[in-house]
Amino acid sequence: MSVGWLPLIVAAVGSYLLKLAGMLLPARVLDDRRVHAIAGAMPIAMLSALVVVELLDAGGRWGADWHVLAGMVAAVGALVLRQGVLVVFVAAVSVTAILRYVS
């Protein structure tokens, strides 16, 4: 359960190079209508997938912790009430912690 510096540096620098790759695309590519449409769709698709993977991936198999799911219900409630990221964060974390404490 420890990791050497080499894999860590490879992953960190690699992550930066991925960001840079997106910057270095020529303007001709950026002006393309389809590229605009794809760029607009990208965060929607990936954030959606990130949420469910965080909630339902128990190490390469399906699994969920009901305390966390209850925390997510609180998060949705905060979003419906038009609250910002911070309130959503606090709602999810505190509901999860409290339920875990009392159960």
Added chain:
Amino acid sequence: MPRSLALARGYPADMDGVTTTQRRQITRALGGIAVYALAFGMTFGAVSVASGLTLAQSLVLSVVMFTGASQFAFVGVIGAGGLPVAAISAALLLGARNAFYGVPVSAALRPQGRSRLWTAHFVIDETTAMLGAQQDTPAKRLAFWATGIVLFVAWVAGTAAGAIAGEVIDPDALGLDAAAPAVFLALLWPHLRTLRASALAGASVLVAVALIPIAAPGVPVLAAALLAVAAGLLPGRDRTHPEVPSDVDGLP
């Protein structure tokens, strides 16, 4: 030539042309972002040392990798006893979305030459979302840089605090395992205003869930990227996206 324009030249954040309303809107969001980045950074620091990384390693991830989901994926695989190559793959597959975020950011900010080297470092979920929420170039520029700098400082400081505290506290007891999905959902929420966006989100959820038991870590999320490409290529009535308005140059 307005004096303020000459003064602003050479700085990454040219704030000319930002209305008071836009500035107030961005500032209000920044307060929340600073506190949440601090709390989320502390979450990462605590989870990181609990996964076997040192304080120094946790800090290097936050300073150099600087993309939350990849960092959580990296330490998650290490903590689960995964191979270093699996941890690297998970981080890079999740980080691949930042390359796509480079498209709306470049389109709006048009960074030239060497400024692309440091602009790139700040292309992440939050900065792209904040930039996308603004309608014209000066406001997009302010939103991007203010968010990027505030987030970086709070994220790194939070990581240090969380890694130090993580030696003595259990992150799960504080409910911090709910932090990442809640934050990602909050970033997603404002996008779900159209039927088209909601349909894409629903399809991404289904594909990711279906792939969880059969694909390597990171692949379910990357598969959603392919759906976004498909959705972008589909013909539709609504060709305009709030992230990338047609007047990206902001010129009259």
